[in-house]
Amino acid sequence: MIKITPLYAFSDNYIWALLNENNKQLIVVDPGQSEPVESFINEHNLELTAIWITHKHADHTGGVKKLREMYPLVNVMADERHGVKADYTVKEGSSFRSWGCNIDVLKVAGHTQDHLAYVLNIGENKHVFCGDTLFSGGCGRVFTGDMQAMYNSLLKLNSFEADTLFYPAHEYTASNLKFGLFIEPNNAAMQQWLEKVNQLALDKTPSLPTTLEIERLINIFLRVNEPAVVESVSQKCDLIDKAPLTVFTALRKLKDDF
Numbered sequence: 144m145i146k147i148t149p150l151y152a153f154s155d156n157y158i159w160a161l162l163n164e165n166n167k168q169l170i171v172v173d174p175g176q177s178e179p180v181e182s183f184i185n186e187h188n189l190e191l192t193a194i195w196i197t198h199k200h201a202d203h204t205g206g207v208k209k210l211r212e213m214y215p216l217v218n219v220m221a222d223e224r225h226g227v228k229a230d231y232t233v234k235e236g237s238s239f240r241s242w243g244c245n246i247d248v249l250k251v252a253g254h255t256q257d258h259l260a261y262v263l264n265i266g267e268n269k270h271v272f273c274g275d276t277l278f279s280g281g282c283g284r285v286f287t288g289d290m291q292a293m294y295n296s297l298l299k300l301n302s303f304e305a306d307t308l309f310y311p312a313h314e315y316t317a318s319n320l321k322f323g324l325f326i327e328p329n330n331a332a333m334q335q336w337l338e339k340v341n342q343l344a345l346d347k348t349p350s351l352p353t354t355l356e357i358e359r360l361i362n363i364f365l366r367v368n369e370p371a372v373v374e375s376v377s378q379k380c381d382l383i384d385k386a387p388l389t390v391f392t393a394l395r396k397l398k399d400d401f
């Protein structure tokens with residue numbers, strides 16, 4: 144049994160912890176801090192075997208050096224430009240195996256140029272660790288300025304089966320939904336989801352992971368083909384055309400200042 148739990152880091156980061164309950168081994172994704180991982184290891188008496196890095200930002204990589212010193216046998220998977228010492232350099236199309244499961248690596252550029260997502264296949268089910276590319280209700284800032292790349296990355300992630308589970312690295316769901324409702328005020332699914340997420344926050348419960356089935360209804364950045372969204376963005380911005388990429392670009396800029 145593989146159990147996937149979020150470890151809290153900084154104010155709103157999640158370090159996803161993949162715990163193999165059969166052999167007590169642990170894999171963590173994007174340890175921006177080492178302390179939450181150390182505590183989890185000590186609490187459950189685990190062996191840290193691997194670290195997967197999605198991108199170079201310090202809140203995703205800052206704990207790697209310390210964890211490597213404490214657990215010298217750990218294998219770090221990263222792109223060569225992620226700014227960490229990697230034992231295995233991975234990129235688009237790479238795949239490897241852990242605990243009898245296949246993991247496929249995808250490039251999802253846009254937030255950063257060398258952003259990766261890790262797709263863990265457990266039986267028929269896919270679990271996607273997507274860093275700062277897809278959030279619940281939103282997407283990452285496009286620091287590269289390459290809107291086409293980010294748009295394509297979201298299309299790539301949205302091409303999975305509806306029940307695919309996504310594990311973003313931040314708890315931004317409520318603020319994303321408020322922006323979504325600013326664009327699409329009559330979206331009942333968004334309204335209901337915001338209520339639910341607000342309740343979860345009161346109970347200190349993460350709103351993640353999420354599924355594409357949900358995101359297709361509540362994530363404004365996956366809805367750039369919806370007439371209501373195109374209409375709303377057109378009214379707020381001077382669009383040169385109504386192509387999905389144009390709508391996406393305008394939406395992302397609106398969100399940057401929201």
Ligand SMILES: [Zn+2]
Nearest residue numbers: 198200254275
């Ligand atoms: Zn980032």
